[in-house]
Amino acid sequence: MNKQWKKQAATLMVAAMAVSGGAAAYAAPQAGGSQEQKPVVISAVIDYGVLVNGKEVAGAGYMNADAKQVMIPLRSVSEALGFELEWNQQDRSAEMTKPGSPIWTLVQTGKDQYTVNKMYKSLGAAPVNVKGTLYVPANFFSEVLQANVSVDGTKVSISSEEEIKKETVSGTISEIMNNEDRKAVHINGTGTEGIVLNVDESTIIRDAEGKKIELKDLAKGMEIEAVHSMAMTMSLPPQTYAYEISVKPDKEETEQLATAGAITDINADGGNLRVTIKGKGLTEQSPSEVILNLTPETVIVNKEGKTMKSSELTGEAEIIGYYSPVLTKSLPPIGNAIKIVLQ
Structure with missing residues (x-):
């Protein structure tokens, strides 16, 4: 009888160790005692082996029971991926x-x-210091360090991206942030619209002739093409890192004025459509309020670049109007629209 209970208890212990955390098993009854089974808590901590580019690294991972995420050592894994780590004790x-x-x-x-x-x-899980080793969730290496991460049973495999995933976007500069705290270019919209391209000293910026320039040489209203990371924030507007920014070789674009805002009036008297935009001038010379005449040559598109009809412009719609610098001296000034971008 004792042999049978020992066999059952061993089986329960194996089952308990197959999951993280604790599990309840039952102790074998004592000889001559009650046959009632009393529960015994068995704690099981499972180590997760970590491989970087096929090679095992020092330190094992563990399961964060609260967050239900595998936590792995930061230093050994990041250094194996080629990163340099500087610890700030303060x-x-x-x-x-x-x-x-x-x-x-x-x-x-x-x-x-x-x-x-x-x-x-x-x-979903904060970094944890365990006996002097800092652990982070496994998805830190995919979401932040842009590596490939896979978890198979109790093994975590991490490999470097052979090529960082990039994509290209074109648009018009609506705002430039260039100070000690922030360096970025906002294109294709204002406020929560468009996309923000974060730049640093590694970002390559070129003019229309392909010569390297600096962030200070860019200006609102310029048409650019940017190569950026596919990783974006969930903020509005979304933000991403720009690897390259190139000014499009159409010098006429840089001579345009631009105003972003809401349509406050639409007038079709005389057969020509006229819209009034009130909001924010996107260049130093651009007024915050302007009346634009739409001609057969005026290009009307949405923020994705799809061609739109003038009939789709409605009161209070948010748009960006690009127009010739030749304006009347009236208030608000009147000019001819070159392009309208419906936000």
């Missing part, structure tokens, strides 16, 4: 960079707040 944070890569991030103990494209992102 605020218990780690700053990470990689030579030749635009990726930069800051990880702080106890804060589910990770830096991605100079914006904060939550990953």
